[in-house]
Amino acid sequence: MQDPVFSLLDVERSYELRQPGWFRRDTRKLKALDGVRLELQRGDTLALVGESGSGKSTLVRLMLGLEAASDGRVLYGQHDLSRLDAEGKRRFAREVAFIYQNARGSMNPRMRIADILAEPIRLHGLCAEGDIPARVAALLDRVGLPVGMLQRFPGELSGGQVRRVAIARALAAEPGVIMADESVAGLDVSVQAQVLNLLRELCRESGITLVFITHDLGVASYLCEKIAVLYLGRIVEQGPTGAILNAPRHPYTRALLRAFPRFDTPIEASLKGEIPSPVDLPKGCRFAGRCAQVKPECREIDPVLAALDADRQVACLFPVMTP
Ligand SMILES: Nc1ncnc2c1ncn2[C@@H]1O[C@H](COP(=O)(O)OP(=O)(O)O)[C@@H](O)[C@H]1O
Numbered sequence: 001m002q003d004p005v006f007s008l009l010d011v012e013r014s015y016e017l018r019q020p021g022w023f024r025r026d027t028r029k030l031k032a033l034d035g036v037r038l039e040l041q042r043g044d045t046l047a048l049v050g051e052s053g054s055g056k057s058t059l060v061r062l063m064l065g066l067e068a069a070s071d072g073r074v075l076y077g078q079h080d081l082s083r084l085d086a087e088g089k090r091r092f093a094r095e096v097a098f099i100y101q102n103a104r105g106s107m108n109p110r111m112r113i114a115d116i117l118a119e120p121i122r123l124h125g126l127c128a129e130g131d132i133p134a135r136v137a138a139l140l141d142r143v144g145l146p147v148g149m150l151q152r153f154p155g156e157l158s159g160g161q162v163r164r165v166a167i168a169r170a171l172a173a174e175p176g177v178i179m180a181d182e183s184v185a186g187l188d189v190s191v192q193a194q195v196l197n198l199l200r201e202l203c204r205e206s207g208i209t210l211v212f213i214t215h216d217l218g219v220a221s222y223l224c225e226k227i228a229v230l231y232l233g234r235i236v237e238q239g240p241t242g243a244i245l246n247a248p249r250h251p252y253t254r255a256l257l258r259a260f261p262r263f264d265t266p267i268e269a270s271l272k273g274e275i276p277s278p279v280d281l282p283k284g285c286r287f288a289g290r291c292a293q294v295k296p297e298c299r300e301i302d303p304v305l306a307a308l309d310a311d312r313q314v315a316c317l318f319p320v321m322t323p
């Protein structure tokens with residue numbers, strides 16, 4: 001087997017929260033990620049799902065090298081992301097692209113679409129200056145937009161068109177990996193479907209590795225072959241999309257599916273029961289307080305993500321046996 005594209009080895013990311021008042025010296029730590037284990041193979045399409053605040057965006061920021069892990073390691077291929085040299089960073093920036101949640105806000109409103117798309121090509125020196133216009137036109141065509149749009153400004157485009165431009169810009173450097181944070185949230189359902197279709201086609205055609213954050217299980221199952229479920233900063237279950245949706249093994253995943261049985265229901269709202277504060281995680285399993293099948297051991301032992309069978313992993317002392 002090839003090396004994974006990304007490996008996350010017990011990754012932790014904590015933020016120091018400063019207490020109000022200059023005399024308070026103690027700072028408290030919020031664990032946004034805690035013991036995250038993840039391997040991404042080339043060509044994987046992975047959905048990160050979980051309630052709001054579970055750590056999805058933080059995880060992607062770490063994988064993009066925008067933030068460093070407080071503990072543990074994030075490997076890209078065999079290289080530690082925090083130790084890339086200048087050449088390694090350049091390669092990484094070219095090979096791993098990001099589609100911003102706020103596509104419009106990520107574009108300079110005073111730049112024409114042609115220039116927005118030319119920028120990464122020029123930055124990475126991907127072709128001769130004279131060949132850039134043809135390359136930009138091809139990119140626009142690839143995301144199904146007419147060439148006439150090249151001379152427009154972002155403000156003149158619809159929401160769906162702007163997302164397509166954002167995808168085209170992500171594709172400009174011919175990346176092997178694309179990460180996207182809620183890239184279709186807030187779009188009209190029909191426009192959302194078009195953008196999803198486009199992403200799905202691109203991944204299948206080009207073998208792109210995709211990490212897609214969504215709180216919509218329908219979007220996750222349509223677009224991605226694998227799902228990782230986050231709860232309070234930890235991946236609690238991971239595996240093939242169909243298997244997870246049909247037979248969740250973690251009580252949290254099962255609760256999510258019961259509470260949001262329609263696949264097009266966003267899971268941004270919370271389940272019943274109180275989520276512990278990420279500043280004050282309980283001893284033992286972080287889901288114990290809300291778990292329907294909690295046992296005394298669960299209040300003592302913190303379960304890490306471990307293999308259940310060849311392609312399923314779960315962080316639970318007593319995985320659900322029957323769906
Ligand atoms: N820069 C930061 N400083 C302090 N806390 C943060 C910061 N970024 C994220 N958090 C906290 O980390 C947790 C995870 O956040 P996030 O990754 O944005 O979750 P999600 O994307 O799943 O909604 C939340 O409790 C959030 O408040």
Ligand SMILES: [Mg+2]
Nearest residue numbers: 056057058181
């Ligand atoms: Mg987020």
